[in-house]
Amino acid sequence: MKVDPRQPNKGDVPDEADLPEDGDFSDMLSEMRIVLPGAQTLAAFLIILPFNGGFRNIVQSEKYVFLATLFFALSSLILLSGPAVQHRVMRPLMDRERFKRYATRQIVAGSIALGIALVLGTNLVVSEVFGHKIGLLVATVIGTIVAGVWWMVPLWLKRNKRV
Template sequence: MTSRQALPSDRAEPAVAPPQSGQDVEDGDLTDMLGELRVLLPTAQLLSAFLIAVPFAPGFAALVGAERNVFLATFLLSIASLVLLSAPAVQHRLLRPLTDRTAFKALATRQIVVGAFALALALVSATQVVLSAVLGHMMGNVAAAAIGLLTVGVWWILPRRWRSRGIV
């Protein structure tokens, strides 16, 4: 079997985007924002669902004071992240048609960032709870610190560095 070489006519021509009006750009930004929520929300939902089931597991009664407090903090952070991350979609639906898209996007952005912060804390504390139960408190704390550093680095520091360097 011989391979066919690509002919110039086979190559896709780069699409030239038509100029966009201010309204189109704002709608695109809003669409991007709501799309970003579609990535974050399942994480908060899944974490919350698992945490809701934990107290009904047979071993939950064995948790002592500090472990129970970390679990409760994890659960509350997870639920708070779920509320904050779902708020822009609900608000967008209730406020339609939007009269001030710029103000809505600013408020929604703040809610998403605070929700992502709560989710990050919930992920760190969930790591601590799970690995403490499986590998002991020392490893749980080390793993939680590592996940915390990874999250801070990838979610918060890296984008700021890219922006300051003009990469994105």
């Protein structure tokens, strides 16, 4: 009987390349535990902001930026915490792989919403302190950093099989 060297023996422990692409469920939960506090902190800051006396003095366009920032921050919080709540409600999971795929999509959508909220929040704060033009410039820089670090670098590394 000929043995295919590419196939692991029955007694072998699979290496990471043999594991499913979406990773282990506990890895996904750990990743959510890292991203979720950022969304919570931003949402909490935005929720209390209108109750500060100076908020009434910002111009109408900044109030729209605030509203959009709040919307994206709360959306990210809902999407990032969704898989944990859904997992608890759906216990026991009948199709674990399908749930992981769905939860991964929610986490990615929540991360996109968080990235947008970070950019808008940056614009809101810096515009108030230094003016609209500087606010847009700094928000653009932050948006570029988020897009690069969160999305472009990992996709480049994956495409080039560097990690």
